[in-house]
Amino acid sequence: MASKKTDIFSYIPDGKHSGSINYAELEIGTVVSQQKYILDRKSVQKYISAVKDTSVKPETSASNIAPPMSIAALSLRGVVNDLKIPGGTLHIGQELSFLKPVRVGMHLECVAILSSNSVRGEYRFMVVDLNVKDDLNDHVMKGKSTIMLPVDISVQ
Amino acid sequence: MQDGNPIIEVIKEITSDQVLLYAEASGDFNPIHINKEFAEKSQFGRNIAHGMMVAATISESMSLTFGESWHHSGKVKIRFRSPAYPGDTITTSGQIQKMVLSEEGTEVKCSVLVTNQAGETIISGSSSVIISN
Numbered sequence: 001m002a003s004k005k006t007d008i009f010s011y012i013p014d015g016k017h018s019g020s021i022n023y024a025e026l027e028i029g030t031v032v033s034q035q036k037y038i039l040d041r042k043s044v045q046k047y048i049s050a051v052k053d054t055s056v057k058p059e060t061s062a063s064n065i066a067p068p069m070s071i072a073a074l075s076l077r078g079v080v081n082d083l084k085i086p087g088g089t090l091h092i093g094q095e096l097s098f099l100k101p102v103r104v105g106m107h108l109e110c111v112a113i114l115s116s117n118s119v120r121g122e123y124r125f126m127v128v129d130l131n132v133k134d135d136l137n138d139h140v141m142k143g144k145s146t147i148m149l150p151v152d153i154s155v156q
Numbered sequence: 157m158q159d160g161n162p163i164i165e166v167i168k169e170i171t172s173d174q175v176l177l178y179a180e181a182s183g184d185f186n187p188i189h190i191n192k193e194f195a196e197k198s199q200f201g202r203n204i205a206h207g208m209m210v211a212a213t214i215s216e217s218m219s220l221t222f223g224e225s226w227h228h229s230g231k232v233k234i235r236f237r238s239p240a241y242p243g244d245t246i247t248t249s250g251q252i253q254k255m256v257l258s259e260e261g262t263e264v265k266c267s268v269l270v271t272n273q274a275g276e277t278i279i280s281g282s283s284s285v286i287i288s289n
Contacts, residue, residue, distance in 0.1 A: 043181070050178035051212035052168060055219035068227055069215040073208055077183035087187040087194055091207040093235050101227040 021084050023124055023149070026114055032128060033112040035078035039066055041104050047073060066106075068098040071141050075110035075132050079145065082112075083128075086149060092125075093146035100140045107135040115144070123148045157287075163250040163266055164220040166213045170205050172242040178209040204239035210278055211236075213248040214268050222264070222285045229260075234268065234281030245273045250283065261286045 026032065047070040048056055056067055072094075079085075102108070109132070116127035130143035179185050184206055187194035195203040211234060219226045240246055250268040263286050270279040 046177070046181040050174060050181040051209055051216070052174070053212060053216045053219075054166075055216045065224070065227060067212070067215060067219070068230060069208070069212045073182040073212075076208065080182075080184050080186075085186065087191075088198065089186060090188075091236055094208070094211060095233045096231065098227055098230040101224065 020086075023117070023126065024119075026117055026126075028114055028117060030114045031111060032114050033078045033082035033110065035075075035082070036107065036109045037074060037078075039071070039074065039102060039104055039106050039108055043074065044070055044104050064103050065101045066104055068096070068102075068141070071098075071102055071108070071132060072096055072130075072143060075108075075112075075130050075141070075143070076145065078110055079112045079128055079130070085147070089147055089149040091145065092148050093144075095144040097142045098140070099142065100134065100138055102134065102140050108140065109133050119151055122151055124151050157252065157255070157264070159252055159254060161252045163217050163252070163268070166217045166220070166248040168213060168246055168248075170210070170240050170242050170244045170246060172203070175203065175205050175209070175242055178206050182206065182208065184208075200239055200241075202241060204241055205244075207236040207239075207279070210240045210246060210270055213246065213270060214250075214279070214281075214283060217248050217250065217268070218266070218283055218285060222287060225285050225287045229286035230283065231285070232268070232281065232283040234279050236279055237277045240270075240272060240278050246278060247271050253282075257289070258286075261288045 044066045053067050111131045113129045115129045118125050126147050128145045132141040134140050175189055179190050188198055189203055189206055248270045250266045252264055252266050254265040256263045263284055265284045268281050268283050271277055
């Protein structure tokens with residue numbers, strides 16, 4: 001797959017977007033997001049509080065393992081920001097494979113590549129492949145996100 | 157553990173505060189989730205919860221059922237069928253559909269489902285995990 005590193009997207013960590021993207025011009029194979037981040041304890045605890053995950057047992061050593069879905073959430077954060085996902089966009093499908101437990105404090109890199117970009121009726125459907133590696137260069141998670149956005153806001 | 161067995165059920169109430177907290181945790185500030193005026197003009201008529209916040213209950217259920225195996229061999233494939241709204245009570249359930257022996261262990265394939273208090277499907281899909289033989 002051809003991979004073109006785009007440098008026109010600037011990551012805005014607070015989740016607020018600026019500018020717009022002509023989604024119709026995004027080609028298959030485009031790296032739409034490439035982010036490095038630390039899975040710090042504060043972010044993981046905030047995530048656990050938000051989803052009220054009862055499978056995390058703080059009294060055990062396993063509490064140093066982040067919930068797998070927190071990896072997905074933090075990885076999607078880069079995609080949401082870098083793709084400048086407009087309001088009204090809907091997340092309609094998700095595939096995830098968790099390949100290795102991730103300890104809190106681990107450095108991760110998520111690369112997101114556009115694998116499909118099509119229009120059906122009044123909506124644009126985009127599929128983004130996610131690849132997350134740890135600082136040992138091991139894959140920890142792979143995924144595929146499908147989003148749907150109105151054509152009228154996706155060709156601005 | 158055998159075909160037809162249920163996975164551990166998870167029941168949660170979705171609140172506006174939780175949606176806001178998830179927006180902060182995930183960085184997803186799509187106004188459909190957090191802006192009342194924007195959401196009122198949308199096809200939903202009100203704020204909806206983040207799909208991935210609801211999907212987290214599937215991971216929770218699989219983790220409660222299969223333990224750490226979920227962290228290194230879990231797979232999930234889901235469709236977001238309809239939105240969950242603040243005030244909804246969601247139930248996440250599932251069932252073992254098939255168990256396949258391999259050199260790595262036993263792959264346990266499950267169906268997963270998230271419904272609201274009216275029984276409407278919010279998320280449907282499948283998940284799998286490999287457990288030691």
